[in-house]
Amino acid sequence: MNNHSNDAPLTLRDVAAAAGVSLATADRVVNGRPGVSAKTAHKVHEAVQRLGFRPLAAAAELARARSWRFAVVLPGGGNRFMMDIADNIRAQADWFRARRIGVEIIEADVFDADTLAAELATLPGRFDGVALVALDHPRIRAAIDDLVDGGTAVVTLVSDAPTSRRQHYVGIDNIAAGRTAGSLVGRFLGPPRAGEAGGAVGIITGSGSLRDHAERRFGFGQVLSEEYPHLTRLIPVEGRDDPERNRDLVRRMLAGTPDLVAIYNSGEGSVGIGEALAEAGLARKILCVGHELTPATRRMLLDGTFAALVAQDPGHEARSMARVLHALVTGQEIVAAQEHIRVQVILRDNLP
Amino acid sequence: MNNHSNDAPLTLRDVAAAAGVSLATADRVVNGRPGVSAKTAHKVHEAVQRLGFRPLAAAAELARARSWRFAVVLPGGGNRFMMDIADNIRAQADWFRARRIGVEIIEADVFDADTLAAELATLPGRFDGVALVALDHPRIRAAIDDLVDGGTAVVTLVSDAPTSRRQHYVGIDNIAAGRTAGSLVGRFLGPPRAGEAGGAVGIITGSGSLRDHAERRFGFGQVLSEEYPHLTRLIPVEGRDDPERNRDLVRRMLAGTPDLVAIYNSGEGSVGIGEALAEAGLARKILCVGHELTPATRRMLLDGTFAALVAQDPGHEARSMARVLHALVTGQEIVAAQEHIRVQVILRDNLP
DNA sequence: CGAGTTTTGAGGTGCGCAACTCAAAAATTG
DNA sequence: CAATTTTTGAGTTGCGCACCTCAAAACTCG
Numbered sequence: 001m002n003n004h005s006n007d008a009p010l011t012l013r014d015v016a017a018a019a020g021v022s023l024a025t026a027d028r029v030v031n032g033r034p035g036v037s038a039k040t041a042h043k044v045h046e047a048v049q050r051l052g053f054r055p056l057a058a059a060a061e062l063a064r065a066r067s068w069r070f071a072v073v074l075p076g077g078g079n080r081f082m083m084d085i086a087d088n089i090r091a092q093a094d095w096f097r098a099r100r101i102g103v104e105i106i107e108a109d110v111f112d113a114d115t116l117a118a119e120l121a122t123l124p125g126r127f128d129g130v131a132l133v134a135l136d137h138p139r140i141r142a143a144i145d146d147l148v149d150g151g152t153a154v155v156t157l158v159s160d161a162p163t164s165r166r167q168h169y170v171g172i173d174n175i176a177a178g179r180t181a182g183s184l185v186g187r188f189l190g191p192p193r194a195g196e197a198g199g200a201v202g203i204i205t206g207s208g209s210l211r212d213h214a215e216r217r218f219g220f221g222q223v224l225s226e227e228y229p230h231l232t233r234l235i236p237v238e239g240r241d242d243p244e245r246n247r248d249l250v251r252r253m254l255a256g257t258p259d260l261v262a263i264y265n266s267g268e269g270s271v272g273i274g275e276a277l278a279e280a281g282l283a284r285k286i287l288c289v290g291h292e293l294t295p296a297t298r299r300m301l302l303d304g305t306f307a308a309l310v311a312q313d314p315g316h317e318a319r320s321m322a323r324v325l326h327a328l329v330t331g332q333e334i335v336a337a338q339e340h341i342r343v344q345v346i347l348r349d350n351l352p
Numbered sequence: 353m354n355n356h357s358n359d360a361p362l363t364l365r366d367v368a369a370a371a372g373v374s375l376a377t378a379d380r381v382v383n384g385r386p387g388v389s390a391k392t393a394h395k396v397h398e399a400v401q402r403l404g405f406r407p408l409a410a411a412a413e414l415a416r417a418r419s420w421r422f423a424v425v426l427p428g429g430g431n432r433f434m435m436d437i438a439d440n441i442r443a444q445a446d447w448f449r450a451r452r453i454g455v456e457i458i459e460a461d462v463f464d465a466d467t468l469a470a471e472l473a474t475l476p477g478r479f480d481g482v483a484l485v486a487l488d489h490p491r492i493r494a495a496i497d498d499l500v501d502g503g504t505a506v507v508t509l510v511s512d513a514p515t516s517r518r519q520h521y522v523g524i525d526n527i528a529a530g531r532t533a534g535s536l537v538g539r540f541l542g543p544p545r546a547g548e549a550g551g552a553v554g555i556i557t558g559s560g561s562l563r564d565h566a567e568r569r570f571g572f573g574q575v576l577s578e579e580y581p582h583l584t585r586l587i588p589v590e591g592r593d594d595p596e597r598n599r600d601l602v603r604r605m606l607a608g609t610p611d612l613v614a615i616y617n618s619g620e621g622s623v624g625i626g627e628a629l630a631e632a633g634l635a636r637k638i639l640c641v642g643h644e645l646t647p648a649t650r651r652m653l654l655d656g657t658f659a660a661l662v663a664q665d666p667g668h669e670a671r672s673m674a675r676v677l678h679a680l681v682t683g684q685e686i687v688a689a690q691e692h693i694r695v696q697v698i699l700r701d702n703l704p
Numbered sequence: 705c706g707a708g709t710t711t712t713g714a715g716g717t718g719c720g721c722a723a724c725t726c727a728a729a730a731a732t733t734g
Numbered sequence: 735c736a737a738t739t740t741t742t743g744a745g746t747t748g749c750g751c752a753c754c755t756c757a758a759a760a761c762t763c764g
Contacts, residue, residue, distance in 0.1 A: 023743085024743060027721080030721095031723085036741070037731090054449055055450075055720080056452070057410070057450040058411070059722090060410075061410035061721090062751085063720070063749055064722065064723095091689075097362075097404075097406055098406055099410075180699055180701040219701075223701065315690065343702035344702075345696075346697075349528055349531035349532040350697065352692060352694060375713085377711085380712090388712085389711060389712090392711080407751065408750055410750080411719090411752090413751090417752080
């Protein structure tokens with residue numbers, strides 16, 4: 001970098017010398033151990049600042065010589081996106097082992113607050129770090145706060161509980177995701193033909209109670225009502241991320257909505273939508289936008305059934321979760337920019 | 353993970369014991385030092401496999417106790433995106449220092465093969481790793497190969513030279529990026545009105561000779577001719593990433609093309625396009641799609657001058673470059689999924 | 705078989721830090 | 735002022751590995 005980029009291997013010893021104290025004292029200050037006067041502590045801090053000292057990560061980690069236990073609480077039940085996250089966590093086995101981190105993936109019923117809370121209640125004391133797909137519910141918030149009180153680092157994953165005391169949220173801004181889906185639908189449909197009405201937009205959602213889905217519906221509705229008022233929004237229907245339920249919902253939607261021009265699925269199970277449209281011979285006639293890249297949505301993107309997907313990268317989320325928990329337990333700094341999870345737009349042409 | 357996730361701190365000592373050899377021999381095998389019979393080497397490898405041994409990253413790094421010198425060769429001349437990359441590299445100072453890596457950012461005229469080659473010729477021997485924005489030109493390929501021959505790890509950044517012997521490319525698939533831009537233009541314009549022609553699409557490019565720009569034009573043209581044949585493509589004009597040249601080009605384009613409906617800029621300097629359109633009172637009337645998120649393109653996305661941007665994340669690229677070079681020089685494995693740089697679509701609603 | 709070569713084992717050192725002990729020095733108190 | 739408390743210095747240990755030396759053991763070949 002600028003040539004002051006000191007490649008002289010700066011050690012704590014140098015800091016101690018610069019501050020005019022012993023190595024032991026410098027160590028006490030840097031590691032926050034007691035028994036140092038405010039004046040000396042200041043001298044050391046000043047030297048750290050001035051020299052730009054940072055403990056060599058490798059040496060610190062080696063010296064600490066302790067291992068960590070992390071738990072990741074994910075919804076069970078075959079949700080493809082969650083399975084992707086789990087796979088990506090497993091794919092990091094080497095990364096975890098190289099840092100002496102043991103990881104346990106716990107499947108739980110995330111849709112039921114009582115069950116999830118009971119599961120969380122078993123964790124305090126057993127883990128140094130916990131990541132969970134949170135239900136934003138008073139009981140869950142309390143369970144999270146209990147974990148934090150017990151000294152466990154807690155991050156929420158994919159769906160947040162912002163009023164809990166979790167240290168970090170690993171996931172996308174779901175309002176922005178919903179808005180993005182709304183803009184895609186609006187722009188792809190184009191302006192209304194002269195003299196015609198805009199048509200109806202069907203909305204399918206996973207669950208009425210998960211915060212991420214609610215935020216997506218909110219963002220989607222916001223954009224449509226503000227910028228594409230010629231489009232009629234149907235009342236959102238709940239498909240619980242289940243392809244079969246979604247298929248039935250779309251069948252009914254098609255039967256009851258002659259002017260249907262687009263369908264937005266804020267949850268999973270989009271494959272059921274494709275099936276219902278194919279049955280009716282309406283694939284590619286009705287504009288579809290959904291979420292998350294899975295084998296099924298990839299296929300439907302390629303064959304044109306879906307025009308676009310709004311997605312988050314499960315690999316990035318798994319790695320971010322790992323880095324953040326590791327940084328939290330070892331007291332390292334979190335690189336905010338690196339941990340920001342993007343709202344991705346995926347078309348057929350930029351499929352990864 | 354599965355409960356065989358051995359959190360017993362597995363060391364090389366354990367491997368040696370399991371293989372029935374001494375620590376020294378195990379060490380020789382693992383670190384590829386000579387003087388071990390094929391039979392014993394096999395025993396050790398087998399034990400490594402069976403126990404799933406991986407050297408503890410921190411200990412390995414500490415023991416190696418050597419420092420590295422990296423050089424990053426970027427185009428000079430105020431290109432905003434390249435400045436972002438440079439800023440992101442500087443922002444990683446701590447990361448580099450914690451790994452004993454000294455980084456030098458070298459500004460060079462990337463558009464001129466001779467100058468760039470001369471610059472590259474000074475590097476062999478002075479650096480352990482080099483990242484560069486490559487010009488895909490025989491002389492540059494030769495310079496890259498010289499570096500590799502001299503034992504320097506080389507990665508290309510943003511623009512590739514695939515036939516050189518560089519170990520890795522950090523950047524996006526530019527054909528996909530161009531295709532994505534093409535699809536956005538085609539879809540946002542919508543189907544042609546009955547009885548009307550589709551209109552003309554202007555194409556501005558940065559340089560005719562940089563590979564990334566050429567690939568983008570190719571991908572863009574591919575999609576437009578295949579899927580939106582009703583649109584006329586104008587001949588690409590070269591703006592050299594310069595806002596003022598771009599402004600003049602667009603002025604001329606507007607004057608000479610009454611049926612202009614969209615402009616695609618495959619390079620930088622999009623702000624000049626916005627200025628020319630504003631002058632003519634045509635902002636938001638003509639669809640614009642460009643590349644890269646900068647303060648200027650962000651503004652134009654927000655005010656509607658640009659409908660969408662196709663972008664790559666300079667932060668991700670800077671970090672990926674650092675990780676890859678570090679992995680290459682220390683002989684660690686590269687996590688392919690983590691280093692894949694995505695082609696991002698940015699609308700007003702998913703602006704980071 | 706012996707001389708030479710190759711392979712193996714034993715052991716040491718240091719990387720930079722965290723975490724600790726113990727004693728000496730300095731500051732504080734009655 | 736002495737007695738006590740607080741602060742500081744000096745030193746040790748071990749984290750797991752890379753890298754090195756030296757000698758012993760196991761082979762090879764004429």
